[in-house]
Amino acid sequence: MNEDDVSFERKRPDVYGDAHPKALLRTIEEDGDFLLKLADQHIVSADQFNVETMRQLFRLAAKIESNPKRFSTPLKGKILISAFYEPSTRTRLSFESAWHRLGGDIMSITDRSTTGIAKGECLADVAEMFNNYGDCVVLRDTNAGSLFEMMDALRIPIINAGNGIDEHPTQALADMYAIFKWKPELLAEDNDVKVKIGIVGVPGKMRTVRSFLKCLAIFPQAVEELVIIHDETVTDELFADGQREELEAVGIKLSTETVMDDVLPSLDVVYINAISWEGDSFNTYGKEFHLTAKSPLKESAIILHPLARGEELSVDLDPTSHNWYFSQARGAVFLRMALLTCMVERAERVIDVV
Amino acid sequence: MNEDDVSFERKRPDVYGDAHPKALLRTIEEDGDFLLKLADQHIVSADQFNVETMRQLFRLAAKIESNPKRFSTPLKGKILISAFYEPSTRTRLSFESAWHRLGGDIMSITDRSTTGIAKGECLADVAEMFNNYGDCVVLRDTNAGSLFEMMDALRIPIINAGNGIDEHPTQALADMYAIFKWKPELLAEDNDVKVKIGIVGVPGKMRTVRSFLKCLAIFPQAVEELVIIHDETVTDELFADGQREELEAVGIKLSTETVMDDVLPSLDVVYINAISWEGDSFNTYGKEFHLTAKSPLKESAIILHPLARGEELSVDLDPTSHNWYFSQARGAVFLRMALLTCMVERAERVIDVV
């Protein structure tokens, strides 16, 4: 094996470049008060934030992404309890990377079967244990209610990193952060630009889509139209109770579509989800909703995907300018850095003017 | 979801307050020599310590608990090997939190099946590996002898974090630390106060109780009487060989009792253990020995429990002043911080006068 076979380049593709976060950063004026308030909140749902808190979070994320080396110590001496009772390497490493980059220490739980919970210990007791051992908890659990059982007993903040089919709020924040980096004017005070967004998936059943829709409802002025692209077989259970009503109440124009290629040419943002887990309906889904470089996408359109992907998203899109899903994954680390810093009472270390 | 639904308070319940460790701290005069000597010892059994070493450990733990932020770097550059071949989140996180709070780094082994031991590697070879890779080992193993097999080959200290049904010495130290925080005068040089202690459990079979009794035998002057509260069915196997004799040899008055409520009104300290693992006898145990807010406890009595708890300890006791089991769990972190610092030759960084 010679040197050429093992050499690699550290260069970044353009889409990851510095230009985008810096443009977003310039668009928003700092107001640290909204960040300081995050020290008293658990992160449970995508709709717990108001517009200004979100804008400030995106600003802080963009500030960190523009110059990560400046933010290597804000969490010094802080301990994260990374509790992934439902296995997930991707989300776990994203949070842990964010925490480590900020200078904090981590204790991981990666297997429910090794914990007291498996032996029937009540979650309030587990929460009490966490109070004593750490400064913040990140929790993923297949049981949607575990989060709420723990919350009441906690005196340190907890982040919902996916609770069953309910929500995954920081994923949705990362989704929005990608959109606003791509088009910062959507967040400007005097914005009159709007985008048409298509979501391939089942809002009633997918936690990432559920949280994403809640985030969109906070920025209705940025949405020209929202199209849910779904298979005919799930029409009846497409939305969960109240989900559609919430979006319409804030004035978002909502439509549904079963033929993806009919609507693709008009979309600015395509949000597509892993659909392989849908069991029996996989083949149908796979055939109908398969995005490739040959799909009739608008030239300027971007694709988002929470990853890991299945067959629904072809790798031939990776080298195209539609690929914002890698940027979305990368940005998630900076978004989480911003959020975590605020949650453990260290916002004053990263705010410009206190 | 609105802000109120997700807000929380960082305030601590009174029982965790600063008053108690500070009172204990004032009671004991520092003598660092006893702490420096811990650098040459493995921690194997609760009876390896003499009175003065324990007093100094409790003093150091109280000093750390009184002002944890002062002690964020003593273990900088030190690596802990956290080897939990028998699964345990609670004890593992307690040790790892202690180590991280002191500024050290950690490598965890949480699964025996992934190690050479599973393939038949001898423990002396594992110990030799540990010598090269870390500065301290914390070991839990269902096999009581693993600890001793490793010890002979180690040139770095090892802590027994539970070896089968044998011992769990740092748990017992944490138990004693809770008692002395509650009533510091028990540790005073001129002490003439004594307490009556009841233990619900089977000393011959439970490692936490075994280690706790060994600790009590080191402070006989603090014990007015010791009552073992047990189910009639285990009378024959209540004590292990020599266990009863050891206690009586140091002058501790020992009695046994099968009806808990008969003795409760006279007890100052009630030490109750998880009993759910007793298999067939669970129902009987659960019925007979179930502590609740309605139990006939002395008003000033405190309850200790090594946790995790089962049905034997009702959650309705949590908000009462009897609840010292949460303080006990919290204090265990500080106790371990004190011990670990001394074991890896960093005592001089935390002693006031060297």
Next chain:
Amino acid sequence: MNEDDVSFERKRPDVYGDAHPKALLRTIEEDGDFLLKLADQHIVSADQFNVETMRQLFRLAAKIESNPKRFSTPLKGKILISAFYEPSTRTRLSFESAWHRLGGDIMSITDRSTTGIAKGECLADVAEMFNNYGDCVVLRDTNAGSLFEMMDALRIPIINAGNGIDEHPTQALADMYAIFKWKPELLAEDNDVKVKIGIVGVPGKMRTVRSFLKCLAIFPQAVEELVIIHDETVTDELFADGQREELEAVGIKLSTETVMDDVLPSLDVVYINAISWEGDSFNTYGKEFHLTAKSPLKESAIILHPLARGEELSVDLDPTSHNWYFSQARGAVFLRMALLTCMVERAERVIDVV
């Protein structure tokens, strides 16, 4: 239990002493350029290095081993992704210890079943995730090809920590480092010393032996003769394609032997491998190739073993001067410290003159 039962000594056996790395250090003149170039390479195979790069790596390892405390911060702020999809505590902890000693942070993956890979995620996507989350990847996988699938998508360096039966290059570097520490003159510019090396094992099937042979082929002038000691039953499959030819092409005299004790008295270095995994042929192997203190070893001979060991290497050799396998394991940490520092663009922090 009294103090004597639990006391231990921190002293190191002579073989681990400071003398050897210092002698090696003095033998080689620093040329940092070769180390700086390692920042653009993945570590895939033992034959990717040239002579001078290896010499400089061994020099740096010896410098670190001579005074480890001087090198506690070069990786500050850097994150290692320690991905052991094939379980291995020994190699994992060796890498993690090296990284921690240099001041870096670590995220571990110890179980393939908890990752997206188990769900069919492509390795290029996993690599893209790693790009975003860490600064270096250490990978062990039973599938020899996983490494190559990841490499193409990586913009951070990856180290092969064992890929199926293919290679384990850092183990081989550690093997060579042990040999050169033992006899630094082998690395001197004007060297005319040579050693006779025996390898007990099957070069075609064992990744540690494969990588070790590739390293030897880089230093042919140090090898008087190379003897492969093997069981008669594997004669046909002893070498993989081209393996023998590679060695002979660089002028290494190669022979094979089936009776170990016939050749032992002439060997300077005996490299023996765990052979217990050979299934049916275990008994034969165990009987024939069992090194003990009674084996007819040259008085000055050293034994190397990649560990963990089985019955092939008797513990009665541990206290003898033949035991260099413990030194080899210990040195592996320093060798990896040297390599890792260079790979993540921090060589200039450890080079004397930049």
